[in-house]
Amino acid sequence: MVSDSCKKRFGKIMLEQMELLNQVEIAPNIFSMILKGQMVSQMQAGQFLHIRVPDDSKLLRRPISIAEIDRDSLTCRIIYRIEGGGTAIFSQLPVGSFLDVMGPQGNGFDLSPVRAGDHALIIGGGIGVPPLLEVAKELYAKGAQVTAVLGFSDKSAVILEAEMKKYAEVIVTTDNGSYGRKGYVSAVVDEFSQDYVAVYSCGAPAMLQYVDRKFQEHPHAYLSMESRMACGMGACYACVVHVAGQDESVNKRVCEDGPVFETGTIIV
Numbered sequence: 001m002v003s004d005s006c007k008k009r010f011g012k013i014m015l016e017q018m019e020l021l022n023q024v025e026i027a028p029n030i031f032s033m034i035l036k037g038q039m040v041s042q043m044q045a046g047q048f049l050h051i052r053v054p055d056d057s058k059l060l061r062r063p064i065s066i067a068e069i070d071r072d073s074l075t076c077r078i079i080y081r082i083e084g085g086g087t088a089i090f091s092q093l094p095v096g097s098f099l100d101v102m103g104p105q106g107n108g109f110d111l112s113p114v115r116a117g118d119h120a121l122i123i124g125g126g127i128g129v130p131p132l133l134e135v136a137k138e139l140y141a142k143g144a145q146v147t148a149v150l151g152f153s154d155k156s157a158v159i160l161e162a163e164m165k166k167y168a169e170v171i172v173t174t175d176n177g178s179y180g181r182k183g184y185v186s187a188v189v190d191e192f193s194q195d196y197v198a199v200y201s202c203g204a205p206a207m208l209q210y211v212d213r214k215f216q217e218h219p220h221a222y223l224s225m226e227s228r229m230a231c232g233m234g235a236c237y238a239c240v241v242h243v244a245g246q247d248e249s250v251n252k253r254v255c256e257d258g259p260v261f262e263t264g265t266i267i268v
């Protein structure tokens with residue numbers, strides 16, 4: 001079952017024109033944007049923004065995770081990789097333009113089990129690392145000890161290592177060994193004997209399957225899922241995942257019930 005704390009909707013979904021304050025390419029084809037708007041005051045780590053592409057031929061909004069939240073300045077950061085036409089258009093938008101944003105959407109990570117002095121584990125892969133940066137920042141602010149194991153395909157794809165190091169002990173792996181430890185995050189995580197109060201993960205499906213299996217019985221282990229989306233607000237059922245132990249007629253919607261789920265609750 002998804003716990004009440006995970007199911008709780010945080011704040012209202014808003015529709016807003018957010019101002020683009022800054023955009024930089026932080027790795028080949030990976031861009032970081034700073035956006036300003038009122039909806040920042042409602043944001044929680046692990047939620048996402050559903051962003052309209054300023055091109056009338058692209059009707060569906062694009063879901064992008066919130067990577068950092070600064071409620072004082074009403075700014076947030078998103079980090080995205082160019083995958084196709086929509087994200088390519090985002091990457092060309094100049095500073096000062098406005099993006100049509102629906103959000104903050106979805107249920108984020110439950111950080112409440114972690115208290116000062118507790119150990120927490122973050123497991124991230126590739127373009128799944130961005131939402132975990134805000135998780136690390138907020139856990140650090142609570143006085144928790146955070147270990148982050150971050151996996152990338154190769155050295156050129158490594159992002160957010162320095163920023164993550166401000167809040168966590170960071171171990172980077174690359175599939176081909178061009179930077180950090182060679183291999184997958186699972187090899188590093190399997191070496192740990194420490195018990196963690198909570199585990200937070202986001203990344204490619206194979207990585208999430210590993211985390212789901214390994215931390216199946218853990219009371220506070222969380223996966224952030226991706227799926228193709230249309231409405232992004234729970235109405236169209238384009239984004240369903242199946243529930244563990246139930247027949248296929250039982251669904252959860254990634255956009256509305258997720259994107260964060262507890263391990264052992266859905267079929268990854």
Ligand SMILES: Cc1cc2nc3c(=O)[nH]c(=O)nc-3n(C[C@H](O)[C@H](O)[C@H](O)COP(=O)(O)OP(=O)(O)OC[C@H]3O[C@@H](n4cnc5c(N)ncnc54)[C@H](O)[C@@H]3O)c2cc1C
Nearest residue numbers: 060062063064065079080081083084085086087226227228
């Ligand atoms: C909850 C959530 C959070 C995400 N966070 C991030 C993030 O922080 N950074 C990042 O780079 N990417 C993220 N993604 C993936 C991102 O949404 C897609 O890369 C993006 O929509 C691709 O759009 P496109 O027009 O460039 O690609 P196209 O392939 O041209 O898109 C065609 C259609 O497919 C959809 N689509 C394509 N790939 C995906 C995908 N992987 N997930 C969902 N829909 C997809 C598009 O939204 C669009 O409707 C996230 C996806 C989800 C579901």
Ligand code: FES
Nearest residue numbers: 230232236237255
């Ligand atoms: S995208 Fe429509 S219900 Fe999730």
